[in-house]
Amino acid sequence: MAGPSSLLLTDDERSRKFLRGALSCQGFSVAEASSGDEGIQQFSPELFQLVVVDLQLPDMKGLEVLRHIKRLSPGTAVVMISDSGEAATILQAMRLGACDYFLKPVKEAGLINGVICRIAEEENLAQQNREYREALEHRNIELRDHVELLRRDQEAGRLLQQHLLPRTPYSYPGGIEAAYRLIPSLYLSGDFVDYGLFGERFVAFYLVDVSGHGVSSALVTALIKHSIMHRLSERPLFTQLELLGNDLLEILELINRELLSTHMGKHASMFVGVVDTAARQLHYAVAGQIPMPALASNGGADWLPGKGRPLGIFERGDWQVMCAELPSNWRLVVCSDGVLELLQGDLLEKEARLLQLIAGSEGELSSLCQSLKVDTFGALPDDITILTLGHD
Structure with missing residues (x-):
């Protein structure tokens, strides 16, 4: 040489x-x-x-x-x-x-x-x-390629998750309308909602908020959706009035077992309910839900009572099935805890302000979203989901 x-x-x-x-x-x-x-x-x-x-x-x-x-x-x-x-x-x-x-x-x-x-x-x-600059540039090119691949994968995941969500708004017999707004803080959301008509009189629904953000939490929401649909394929739920309480608890116990068995360290809050359109009653159960769901009617709004442990932490959640009488005109508003991040103050002040906004909007979804400024807030610190059901 x-x-x-x-x-x-x-x-x-x-x-x-x-x-x-x-x-x-x-x-x-x-x-x-x-x-x-x-x-x-x-x-x-x-x-x-x-x-x-x-x-x-x-x-x-x-x-x-x-x-x-x-x-x-x-x-x-x-x-x-x-x-x-x-x-x-x-x-x-x-x-x-x-x-x-x-x-x-x-x-x-x-x-x-x-x-x-x-x-x-x-x-x-x-x-x-x-040589170092050349190697660094090569690594940067590889990183950009990986980021672009990840972005495409996440975009595909976002489209898939949207496909799993129900149509919004959706009207059921008896004048019941269900609607939601789900805004992920990242491409994919740890929040999920679903609803459906069972028999001729029961509209069942849930909102679940899985801990964390991004892909892992979104995969858990898909697992929850799959588990519930699989159980519904095995035997009918929410078709008999006297069994509604058992059906609600069965859903919570099912998801609790699934989360514990995955060993992913994920837990979730969940609100699951059934509207009996014939009797004008709401049967529901709460699993660590914050804030509590609110029922709006006649220009006012109140938190629903109830308690229960989050899913995926304890073997038993001590969940309670509650029943609320529904007036002729009502709206139920269920929010994930990310909504509280849009408000100022401590937890009690945030909840009081949220209840005030729900009352002012009469539980109407688009009006409530406008009051919360969800579209103009900027970078969201958490996934935000608002689910509403109502009868006018």
């Missing part, structure tokens, strides 16, 4: 002879020129790693040669040869990109070797930096 090449430009025979020997000892092949024009003709950035230029050449100043070389190849190391009285010119050469200089008479081999070694070290460092 050929060693490094150098170009020596000087008409000083003594300096040329000494430098030729010193460069050769350092492993350089040496090309020579006695004038600036001859040196410029010989110079090629791909050929020479080091150029030694006399400031005083017979046809031009060494600074002109330096300028020409730096225009062609800014990274090429250039060392100047100078008389001791040319301090100002040496300083100008250093400003133009020369990396060092030798003073005539050139006769100290140790000094020359030291300069050449330093230049070699700097070149090695520069080469390492170039």
Whole structure:
């Protein structure tokens, strides 16, 4: 493998002879020129790693040669040869990109070797930096590709999750309308809602809020949807009045077991209910729901009573099935806890303000979303879901 090449430009025979020997000892092949024009003709950035230029050449100043070389190849190391009285010119050469200089008479081999070694070290460092930048750029390209792939995967996941959600709004026999607004803080949401008509009189529904954000939480919502649909395929639920309480508890126990068995460290809050359109009653159960659902009617709103532990933490949740009588005109509003992040104050103040907004909007979804400014809030700190059911 050929060693490094150098170009020596000087008409000083003594300096040329000494430098030729010193460069050769350092492993350089040496090309020579006695004038600036001859040196410029010989110079090629791909050929020479080091150029030694006399400031005083017979046809031009060494600074002109330096300028020409730096225009062609800014990274090429250039060392100047100078008389001791040319301090100002040496300083100008250093400003133009020369990396060092030798003073005539050139006769100290140790000094020359030291300069050449330093230049070699700097070149090695520069080469390492170039390799590092190239590797970093390659990594950046790979990272951008991975981010784009992740974005496409998340977008596909978002579309799939939207496909699993029910239509909104949706009207059922008996004048019941269900609607929701679900806004994920990321591509995918840990919130999920569903509703459906069972038999001719029962509208069942739920809102679940899985802990965390993003893909893992969204996968859990898909698991919950699948588990409920699988149970419904095994046997009918929400078709007999006397069994509604048992059916609600069965849903909570089912999801609790599923979350515990996954060992993903995920838990969830859930509100599940059934509207009996014939008897105008709401049967429901609460599992760690914050804020509590609110029932709006006659220009006012109140929190529904009830309690129960979140899902996926305890073997038993001590859930209670509650029943509320429904007036002729009513709206039920169920919110995930992300809604509270849109309000100011401590928890009690936020809940009081939310209840006030629900009453002011009479539980109507679009009006409530406008009051909460969900579309203009900016970056959302949490998934936000509002589910409403009502009869006007």
